[in-house]
Amino acid sequence: MQCLRRLADHNDQLTILVSIHAPSSDILYLFDQLYILAKGGVCIYFDSPKNLKMKLEQNNREEFREDRPPIESYLKIACQGMLFD
Incomplete structure (x- = not known):
């Protein structure tokens, strides 16, 4: 992933798409x-990684816990097929 990051940083004309499950x-x-997809391919998040926690807090998600990374909450939401209001 670091190699792909460097490649993208050195070429403004390049778009790289990656699918990572966890x-x-x-x-x-x-x-x-x-892009975080829930069951059925529904997008439940599209933004910068730095905004993951803020989005969970804004939507008062019960899955969000301070003691774990925000991505774990999103993965739980995605597996349950739940959407944000």
């Missing part, structure tokens, strides 16, 4: 944008 927080922050 990324670590370190890997998430290598991306410019994230």
